[in-house]
Structures are given as C-alpha cells and as structure tokens.
Amino acid sequence: MAADNPEPIIAVGTIALDTVETPSGRVEDVVGGSGAFFALGASLLAPVRLVSIVGRDFSHWDDLDRPNIDLEGVRRTDGKTFRWGGKYRDNINLRDTLFTELGVIAGYVPELPAGYRSGRTVCLANIDPPVQLRVLDSLDHPEFVVADTMNYWIQSQKESLLEVLRRSHVLILNDEEARQLTGQPNLFEAVQEIQKLGPATVVVKKGEHGVVLAGRDDYCALPAYPLRRVVDPTGAGDCFAAGFVGYIQRAGSRSFDTMRTAAAYGSALASFCCEDFSIRRIKKLSLAELEERVESFRRLVHFD
Amino acid sequence: MAADNPEPIIAVGTIALDTVETPSGRVEDVVGGSGAFFALGASLLAPVRLVSIVGRDFSHWDDLDRPNIDLEGVRRTDGKTFRWGGKYRDNINLRDTLFTELGVIAGYVPELPAGYRSGRTVCLANIDPPVQLRVLDSLDHPEFVVADTMNYWIQSQKESLLEVLRRSHVLILNDEEARQLTGQPNLFEAVQEIQKLGPATVVVKKGEHGVVLAGRDDYCALPAYPLRRVVDPTGAGDCFAAGFVGYIQRAGSRSFDTMRTAAAYGSALASFCCEDFSIRRIKKLSLAELEERVESFRRLVHFD
Numbered sequence: 001m002a003a004d005n006p007e008p009i010i011a012v013g014t015i016a017l018d019t020v021e022t023p024s025g026r027v028e029d030v031v032g033g034s035g036a037f038f039a040l041g042a043s044l045l046a047p048v049r050l051v052s053i054v055g056r057d058f059s060h061w062d063d064l065d066r067p068n069i070d071l072e073g074v075r076r077t078d079g080k081t082f083r084w085g086g087k088y089r090d091n092i093n094l095r096d097t098l099f100t101e102l103g104v105i106a107g108y109v110p111e112l113p114a115g116y117r118s119g120r121t122v123c124l125a126n127i128d129p130p131v132q133l134r135v136l137d138s139l140d141h142p143e144f145v146v147a148d149t150m151n152y153w154i155q156s157q158k159e160s161l162l163e164v165l166r167r168s169h170v171l172i173l174n175d176e177e178a179r180q181l182t183g184q185p186n187l188f189e190a191v192q193e194i195q196k197l198g199p200a201t202v203v204v205k206k207g208e209h210g211v212v213l214a215g216r217d218d219y220c221a222l223p224a225y226p227l228r229r230v231v232d233p234t235g236a237g238d239c240f241a242a243g244f245v246g247y248i249q250r251a252g253s254r255s256f257d258t259m260r261t262a263a264a265y266g267s268a269l270a271s272f273c274c275e276d277f278s279i280r281r282i283k284k285l286s287l288a289e290l291e292e293r294v295e296s297f298r299r300l301v302h303f304d
Numbered sequence: 305m306a307a308d309n310p311e312p313i314i315a316v317g318t319i320a321l322d323t324v325e326t327p328s329g330r331v332e333d334v335v336g337g338s339g340a341f342f343a344l345g346a347s348l349l350a351p352v353r354l355v356s357i358v359g360r361d362f363s364h365w366d367d368l369d370r371p372n373i374d375l376e377g378v379r380r381t382d383g384k385t386f387r388w389g390g391k392y393r394d395n396i397n398l399r400d401t402l403f404t405e406l407g408v409i410a411g412y413v414p415e416l417p418a419g420y421r422s423g424r425t426v427c428l429a430n431i432d433p434p435v436q437l438r439v440l441d442s443l444d445h446p447e448f449v450v451a452d453t454m455n456y457w458i459q460s461q462k463e464s465l466l467e468v469l470r471r472s473h474v475l476i477l478n479d480e481e482a483r484q485l486t487g488q489p490n491l492f493e494a495v496q497e498i499q500k501l502g503p504a505t506v507v508v509k510k511g512e513h514g515v516v517l518a519g520r521d522d523y524c525a526l527p528a529y530p531l532r533r534v535v536d537p538t539g540a541g542d543c544f545a546a547g548f549v550g551y552i553q554r555a556g557s558r559s560f561d562t563m564r565t566a567a568a569y570g571s572a573l574a575s576f577c578c579e580d581f582s583i584r585r586i587k588k589l590s591l592a593e594l595e596e597r598v599e600s601f602r603r604l605v606h607f608d
Binding site for chain 1: 395490510514516523524525526527530532533561564565602604605607
C-alpha cells in the first residue's frame with residue numbers, strides 16, 4: 001500500500017438511529033445509517049469528509065469522533081434524526097423493515113463546506129439519488145465517483161438514479177438489485193447493461209456468498225469471509241464500500257488490480273461489521289486487525 | 305502436479321439415460337448418471353475403474369470409451385437402464401424431477417472384478433448408500449474414501465448413509481443437504497457435526513456460489529467459475545467430485561493444501577460440464593483446457 005497521506009474521501013450518506021432485532025438480541029436507537037458506517041469504516045484507511053444531516057435529538061457524537069472523520073459537513077437541524085427499524089429472521093439473510101421515519105432526511109438539500117469542494121474521490125453512499133446528485137454538482141472536479149444504491153431507489157427514483165450512474169465510475173449494488181435495475185435474470189448480462197449506463201466497474205454484493213467485481217475486460221470473484229456467528233448484518237454493505245473505497249484511496253491507484261485487493265478489504269471490513277450490533281465492532285477496530293483479516297482472507301482463497 | 309502414473313480410482317455410481325429440458329433446449333435418453341460423469345471427468349487426471357450397472361438397452365458405449373476408463377466393473381444385465389428426467393426452470397438453479405425409473409438399479413448388488421479389490425482410493429459417487437457400502441466391503445484396504453450423497457438418500461437411507469460416513473475421509477454434499485443431514489441451519493455448525501460423524505474433510509457445494517472446503521483446522525472458500533451461459537447443470541456436482549478426486553490422485557498427496565487445488569480443479573470441471581447438455585462438453589475436454597481454466601480461476605480469485 002502506498003500513499004502516506006491519502007487525500008480525503010468526500011462521502012454522503014445517512015446518519016440514522018436504528019432499532020434492530022436479530023436472533024442474537026435487540027438494540028434501540030443506536031447509531032446506524034450508510035454515512036455513519038461508511039465514515040467509521042473508511043477512516044481506518046483514509047480521511048473522510050462526511051456530508052449528512054441529523055436532528056437536534058442526535059447525541060451520539062462520541063461514536064463518530066475520530067481523528068480521520070471530518071464532521072463539518074454534517075448539518076444539525078430542527079426535527080428528528082432519520083430512524084430505521086428492522087428485524088432479521090432466523091435465516092439472518094432475510095430481514096423485514098419494521099419502520100422508516102425519514103425525519104430531517106425528508107427534503108434534505110446538502111450544502112458542502114467550502115473545503116470539501118476540491119475533493120476528487122467521492123462515495124455516494126446509500127441515500128436518496130437527488131441528494132447524491134446535489135453532492136456531485138457541488139464538487140469542482142470529481143474524478144472518481146463510487147455510488148452505492150438499494151432496491152428502494154431503483155423503484156422510486158429511477159430517473160435520478162440513472163443520472164447518478166451516468167456520472168459514476170463504480171456502482172456497488174447487490175445481485176437482486178442488479179437484476180431489478182436491468183430486468184436481466186443473468187448476472188453477466190445485468191452487469192454489462194449496467195456498464196452501458198455509465199460505471200465502467202460494477203461490484204455485485206451477494207451477501208454470505210461473497211462479491212463479484214466486473215471491469216470492462218476483467219473479472220474478480222471472492223467468497224465472503226466465513227463467520228461462525230453473524231450477530232447483526234446491518235451496515236455490512238456500507239462497510240464493504242468503506243473498505244473498498246478506503247483501500248483505493250490509500251493505495252493511490254484506481255487500477256483493476258488495486259480494486260481486487262480493495263474488494264478483499266471491503267469483504268474483511270463487512271465481516272467485522274456483522275460481529276456485533278450497530279457500529280460497535282467497527283468503532284473499536286484497528287487497522288492492524290483489518291490487515292490481519294485480509295491476510296486470513298488471502299489464505300482462505302489461495303491455492304497452489 | 306506429481307505422480308507420472310497415478311494409481312486407479314475405484315468409483316461406483318450410476319449410469320443413466322437422462323431426459324433433460326433447460327431454457328436452452330431438450331435432450332432425450334442421453335448418457336447421464338453420477339458414475340458416467342465421474343468417470344469421464346476424473347479420467348482426464350487419473351485412471352478410473354468404474355463399478356456400475358446398465359440394462360441391455362444401453363448402447364452408448366462409445367461415450368464411455370476412453371483409454372483411462374476401465375469398464376470391466378460395469379455389469380450388463382436383463383432389464384432397463386436407470387432413467388431420470390428433469391426440467392430446469394428459467395432460474396437454472398431450480399429443477400424439478402419429472403420421473404425416475406430405477407430399472408436395473410433396483411436391487412443392484414455390485415460385484416467387483418478381482419483386479420479392483422486392491423484399489424486404495426475410492427469415490428462413492430451418488431448412488432444408493434447400501435451399494436456404496438457393498439463396494440467398500442469388497443475392497444481389501446481402502447485408504448482414502450470420498451463419498452458423495454444427495455437429499456434423497458438423507459431422507460430414505462439415513463442409517464446406511466451414516467455407516468458410509470463413519471468409513472469416509474471426505475464427504476461432498478451441497479449446503480441444503482448439510483443442513484438437512486444435521487438439522488443445523490448454520491453451515492459452520494453443520495460442517496462440524498458432519499465431521500463428528502466420520503469424514504475429517506467436508507466439501508460443501510453451493511452451486512453458482514462456489515464451494516467451501518473444511519478440514520479439522522483449515523478452511524478454504526472458492527467462488528464458482530463464472531459462466532456467461534449455463535446450458536445444462538446436470539452432472540456438475542459429479543464433475544466437481546471428479547476433478548477433486550482426480551487431482552488428488554494425480555498429485556499423489558492428500559494434504560489440505562492439495563485439496564485446495566483439487567477444489568479448483570473440481571470447480572473448473574463442473575463449469576465445463578454446464579456448458580453443454582449431458583456429457584457432451586466433458587467428453588471432448590482435454591487436460592490442457594482443464595488446466596487453462598484452473599489458471600483463469602486462479603486469476604479470478606487472486607489479489608495482491
């Protein structure tokens with residue numbers, strides 16, 4: 001890994017108060033949201049300037065307080081913080097959303113601090129596509145745009161999402177979403193159609209089955225890091241994006257080979273995320289621990 | 305790879321006449337069966353002595369005629385060859401069995417030619433567990449026993465299957481079967497319970513999601529080789545076993561590291577199997593092509 005002083009990543013995403021029930025237990029009003037998971041994860045590898053919004057009821061600043069996270073872009077405003085509630089089934093890959101209370105996210109128009117505008121690497125974590133577009137519009141010359149999305153936006157904001165894709169270099173989504181976005185049951189075909197929409201590189205997350213990274217001519221497939229026990233998968237996808245973008249930024253290269261290793265960092269970070277509720281495990285994770293897991297991961301998939 | 309003259313593998317499994325419909329087309333009364341797929345696949349890597357049975361109506365001897373396949377153990381008898389019919393859905397991972405006509409398989413008691421009895425490596429491909437046991441009993445000193453099974457036997461022949469497991473070194477099965485056999489939804493726990501039943505090494509096939517190889521202390525996970533088009537997945541599991549056992553036999557080592565590479569050979573062979581109906585692709589496959597695909601597979605999962 002190169003780059004002693006990686007440039008900051010500009011990231012936009014939600015900060016949420018999550019209420020989550022899994023077979024391992026239940027937590028209430030704990031820190032969640034794509035922006036929070038992304039910032040905490042990626043900050044192990046590169047500085048993050050976070051663009052987000054919370055209500056006056058948000059009090060978990062300690063959880064986001066890290067030397068590598070700049071919170072100047074997080075607006076505090078009247079109203080309630082975005083809340084999400086979900087319950088995972090015994091098959092932890094299945095979850096039901098119990099409630100979504102948009103709160104201050106509704107009608108959010110992000111304003112970037114002046115110092116953020118020169119950012120060249122941007123992660124548009126999972127949030128309303130018009131918000132993602134507004135962040136893109138606010139940047140002077142975004143060079144490397146990684147977009148994350150989810151089924152909800154594919155249904156409800158397809159036009160804005162397509163505009164995001166036109167301006168993105170990498171799209172991260174799950175297999176079901178790839179099929180939903182393109183109407184293609186075959187994942188190969190789906191990926192090729194997505195590439196026609198803009199992003200040269202498509203990362204398809206398959207949960208416990210790992211991840212596929214597709215460039216124009218290159219292909220990489222990695223299994224998920226095997227966990228003996230998944231406590232709470234919430235945020236694992238955001239943590240994948242965090243490890244992926246964080247590693248690329250730290251390496252100072254956007255080659256496909258760099259992205260292969262970045263996918264391993266993303267998978268490793270996602271696996272840590274699942275080991276405890278909310279941001280608990282990610283928050284106390286060290287870079288050395290992350291690198292050690294990437295090393296185990298390397299052994300896992302290695303053959304002579 | 306070592307072993308200039310690998311010892312023969314003793315294999316027992318079915319020879320069938322398959323009628324298969326997939327979104328790519330339909331074939332009728334073509335060669336199928338676990339023994340046929342296994343013998344054709346493994347014979348690229350090591351000699352195979354096949355134990356099986358067919359009826360007088362079987363005429364596809366050309367399909368099994370290979371220098372490395374010994375058919376002395378295949379009995380021809382009055383009655384009809386085992387027939388299986390299946391139809392795959394648009395989601396090619398789902399199939400419905402349309403008919404199963406046991407024919408000469410019903411009541412089959414294998415007799416091993418005298419020359420087979422000294423065989424040390426045995427593959428018990430997917431067939432009635434009492435038939436698998438009978439083959440084990442007929443061998444002088446089986447040293448390395450690889451068993452394959454399927455959901456049907458777990459339901460209907462559990463006692464015999466458990467006896468097979470007690471005497472096996474490796475069990476190959478799919479994720480659903482691992483859960484069914486142990487009642488454990490968590491794959492880790494399921495694998496550990498299976499190891500307590502006998503086999504030190506468990507190979508869990510996850511179809512398009514790859515394969516997990518679990519030793520007592522080691523672990524390996526590989527994605528499936530990505531195919532742009534799956535024509536017919538029938539026999540892919542048997543071909544996995546063929547590449548896996550064939551490579552181990554050819555390498556002349558049963559270490560976990562050998563098994564990692566063997567799993568890649570199995571995955572590569574399974575991917576070829578899916579490219580055409582029945583045994584068509586496997587039958588004309590060369591060792592050079594197989595090795596080339598293992599090499600692509602290595603690049604696919606490699607990261608720096």
